Every structure is written in C-alpha cells, then in structure tokens.
Amino acid sequence: MKLKLCPFCGNEAELKYTITVYFANYWVECFRCSISTRRVPSEDNAIEDWNKRSTNPIVELLDELIETSEYWSEYDVPLGLHDRIKQARKLLD
C-alpha cells in the first residue's frame, strides 16, 4: 500500500515501527512536520489510518479524544463528556 502525502504540509511520510519481544507498534509520520498517526499493532492499519487522515484539525482532535477516552478515569472526567465529544464528531461527517 502506498502512503499518501502529508495532508498538512504535502511532504512525504514514512512508516515507522518499534518491535519488542512483547509487542509491535506501527505508525506513519511526516518527515517535515512530524505529525503522526496513533500506534497500532499492524502495518496495514497504520497505513490505512494515515491515508484516510482528515485535513480538518477539529476532526483530528475529536478522533484523538475519542480514541484516548477509553483510558480516561471516570473520576477525572465530567459525566457525559465522552458522549458529547462523540456527538460533536458525528456532526462533522
């Protein structure tokens, strides 16, 4: 699968990885602006994530919040915030 150019600066991006005995992490990163995808265990998923990347920074932010929210502690986050973020994200589709 071919990597698309960076949606933010138009430069080339690169598939990166760390592999240990316990896990493998793949992500795609832009050479110039260093923006990157989340880390995933499969090469294909990392490339897919990169290639469908939005150029809208609000969409990017909301997607990141939704992804990381599964690790939020229920004591640190206002009740219902997660759902409100998901609703906001849907409006942008």
Ligand SMILES: [Zn+2]
């Ligand atoms: Zn870039």
